[in-house]
Amino acid sequence: MSEPTLDILGIGNAIVDVLARAEDGFLEAHNLAKGAMRLVGPEEAEALYAAMGPGTESSGGSAGNTCAVAAALGARVGFLGKVADDQLGRVFAHDIRAAGVHFPTAPLAGGAPTARCLILVTPDAQRTMNTFLGACVEFSAADVAEAEVARAKVLYMEGYLFDPPAAQAAFMEASRIAHRHGRQVALSLSDAFCVQRHRQAFRTLVREEVDILFANESEILALYETEDFEAAVELVRGEVALAALTRSAAGSVIVAGEARHELAAVPTKVVDTTGAGDAYAAGFLAAHTRGLTLPDCGRWGSAAAAEVISHFGARPQADLEGAGRCRHGEPTGLCCVGLTRAGTQRGREKSPGGSDPVMAAHWEMAGRPRPG
16 A cells, blocks of 8 residues: 555535625525525526625635645645636636645536635624535546545545535545545535435445544534434444534534543634634644544644634635644644644734734643743
8 A cells, every 4th residue: 555645635616705794684685594505506696696795705615625724734635626617717726726735626628617605704703605516516436536535644525515416426436445545534514404405325425434524513413313412422423433523612522432522612703604614624634644632633623713713714814834843842732733823824923822812712722821
């Protein structure tokens, strides 16, 4: 078996995100369920885009965000996802490669345009997503290159990609390739409504192919059709080797066999929850592929999520580097939790801790006084 040259290979929807602020009344006027993800056709996407207020456009997609954050944490990362040979497709490819992510998938020539997700962020920081899948639906088993899957320690797949039928076959093919080469398979359930649409297919995939499962509380409850979180924990414990379950402000629960670890969330001012779960998975896997303990994996995940939700947009704005030791000379898992220059945000300098609520939380979590 050859040595892996990537830590993580993500497979997911290659989407350009369009984020704008919106009031609750806007959601009500357009019959949008707050906090959910729904699929829209090209006509509705155009109409909603025209009605949205000013916003920002950036490369996104759940697994794409995870890959970008993991790369910022120092992991070696690749991504497979389908874009069209159009302007947005070229923007997506440029952005993800600029983030340090290997992106080998050939663009779709002709057919649907590159996907976009219209994300409305309400004053309570909840994000409501309206996704036009476009070229994403063309991703199939033919796009799963065995050499790419075989070179990664962990194959990471996003549940959102389960909507197009061809993608489910691609998931199974990629999982079997990964296991044939002795690699691990990770899955994010992505969205409770997505789980409800494909519950039996997800259950089969989790039981038969998944080694590491990521889910938030609503997703894991939807998977097992229960309202009891502890009952869901026991069910997932029996079906997957490792599960990381996030519970928003209540932190996360990690279960592996008989072991259970409960990790606190990193306190921060919540501005936009877009990408919180994606960032948690990125931090967790970046630490996991370094061989860190499960509690440290959870801490890395919590720290990465705290950075992402402290500003608008799903990609990190701090310099996140996971290189061995931080500038204080201590292991990243024990000091700045992988954020070696997290006190320096692009375009403005901050001292470690100081008035920055994210860094202050890092120091509190580490049980250390802030440096003066």
